[in-house]
Amino acid sequence: MEKTLDTSIKINAPAHVIWAILDDIERYPEWNPLVPELKGKTMVGRQVEGILTREGMPTVPLKPTLTAIVGARELRWLSERPTPGEFRAEHYFVLEQNDDGTTTLIHNEDFSGTFLTQVWDGINTLGRAAYIRMNEALKERAEALATEEPYVHASLDNTPSDKVSLQGKTLKCSCAENPVVINVNAPIYHNHLCGCSKCWKPEDALLALIAVVADGQLTVAENNDKLQIVDETQSIKRYACSSCGTHMYGTVEDRDHHFYGLNFIHPELVTDGQIPVPEFAAFVSSLVETGLEPAQMVSIRTKLEDLGIPSYDVFSPEIMDLIAWHKVKLEKCDQ
Numbered sequence: 001m002e003k004t005l006d007t008s009i010k011i012n013a014p015a016h017v018i019w020a021i022l023d024d025i026e027r028y029p030e031w032n033p034l035v036p037e038l039k040g041k042t043m044v045g046r047q048v049e050g051i052l053t054r055e056g057m058p059t060v061p062l063k064p065t066l067t068a069i070v071g072a073r074e075l076r077w078l079s080e081r082p083t084p085g086e087f088r089a090e091h092y093f094v095l096e097q098n099d100d101g102t103t104t105l106i107h108n109e110d111f112s113g114t115f116l117t118q119v120w121d122g123i124n125t126l127g128r129a130a131y132i133r134m135n136e137a138l139k140e141r142a143e144a145l146a147t148e149e150p151y152v153h154a155s156l157d158n159t160p161s162d163k164v165s166l167q168g169k170t171l172k173c174s175c176a177e178n179p180v181v182i183n184v185n186a187p188i189y190h191n192h193l194c195g196c197s198k199c200w201k202p203e204d205a206l207l208a209l210i211a212v213v214a215d216g217q218l219t220v221a222e223n224n225d226k227l228q229i230v231d232e233t234q235s236i237k238r239y240a241c242s243s244c245g246t247h248m249y250g251t252v253e254d255r256d257h258h259f260y261g262l263n264f265i266h267p268e269l270v271t272d273g274q275i276p277v278p279e280f281a282a283f284v285s286s287l288v289e290t291g292l293e294p295a296q297m298v299s300i301r302t303k304l305e306d307l308g309i310p311s312y313d314v315f316s317p318e319i320m321d322l323i324a325w326h327k328v329k330l331e332k333c334d335q
C-alpha cells in the first residue's frame with residue numbers, strides 16, 4: 001500500500017523566515033504542536049530524535065534520518081521499520097516562493113508498507129488535522145517574526161541628511177565618575193553598523209556603530225590609565241574602560257595589516273554632538289553567530305533597507321575592494 005498525506009498553507013512571509021523556524025529544532029517546544037520535541041544535528045544523513053503528537057492518537061517516538069536539506073527550500077526525513085516492506089514514511093516540507101512575496105509551504109508525508117493498512121485511516125483524519133495545526137502554528141510564528149520591528153541602534157533615529165563629522169567632539173565612556181574622555185581631532189570616515197561578535201555595542205542596541213579616524217587624530221584626554229586591551233589575539237586591539245567595559249577605540253599594530261594607520265571609534269559615545277547616521281551595515285549575518293534567532297534576520301534587513309542603509313555580510317564592497325587591493329600590493333612588494 002502507498003499513500004500520501006498532503007497538506008499545504010500560504011504564509012505571508014519569505015521562505016528565508018519560514019526555513020529559519022523549521023530548521024531551528026531546539027525552539028520546536030515553543031510553537032510546534034506536531035513535533036514538540038526534536039533533538040540532534042540537522043545535517044543530511046544524521047538521525048534526530050523526538051516525539052510526534054496528534055490529538056486523538058497516541059504520542060509516538062520519532063527517530064528519523066534526515067535525507068534532504070536544501071537550505072530555505074526543502075527538508076526531508078525518513079522513518080522506516082527494520083523489516084523490509086513493513087512501514088516507510090518520508091515526511092517533507094517544501095517551500096515555494098510566490099511572486100507576491102508569500103510562500104507556499106507543502107507539508108506532506110509519503111507512506112508505504114503492509115502495516116499502513118492498519119493505520120492509514122487514523123493518519124488521514126486525525127494525523128491530517130495535526131499536520132494542519134502545525135502549518136497554522138508555523139504561519140503564525142513566521143508572519144509575526146517577518147513583520148516585527150526590531151530596535152537596531154540609536155543612530156537610526158537621526159536624520160540621514162545631517163552630515164556629522166565629529167571633528168572637535170568628545171567621546172566618553174559611561175562611568176559616572178572619572179570617565180575615559182577622548183577628543184576626536186579629525187573627521188570620521190566609513191561610519192557603519194557592525195553585527196560582528198568582536199565589536200562593542202550599547203546594551204539596548206542590536207548592532208555596533210563604528211567609524212574610522214586616521215592614526216594620530218585621537219587624544220585620550222582623561223583617565224587613560226583605565227584603558228585595557230580587550231583581546232590581544234585580535235588584529236584590531238580594542239581599548240575598553242576597565243570599569244564600565246565601554247570600548248573607547250581600536251588600533252592596529254601590524255604594519256602590513258589592511259587597517260594599519262586607522263583608529264576605530266564608536267560615534268554614539270559623543271557627548272557634545274549628534275550621533276552620525278551610518279552609511280551601511282557590515283557583518284549583518286554575524287548576528288546569527290552571536291545568538292540572534294535566525295528567523296529575526298529578515299525583519300532586521302528589511303528595517304535597514306527601508307531606512308536606505310545597505311546591509312552586507314562582510315564590509316561594504318568599497319572596503320572589500322580596498323582590502324583585496326591591499327593584499328595584491330603586499331604580494332607585489334614581496335616579489
Ligand SMILES: N[C@@H](CCC(=O)N[C@@H](CSCO)C(=O)NCC(=O)O)C(=O)O
Nearest residue numbers: 194195196197198210234235236286289
Ligand atoms: N563573523 C565574525 C566576523 C569578525 C570580523 O571579521 N570582524 C571584522 C570587523 S570589526 C570592525 O567593524 C574585523 O575586521 N575583525 C578584525 C578584528 O576584530 O581584529 C564574528 O562575528 O566574530
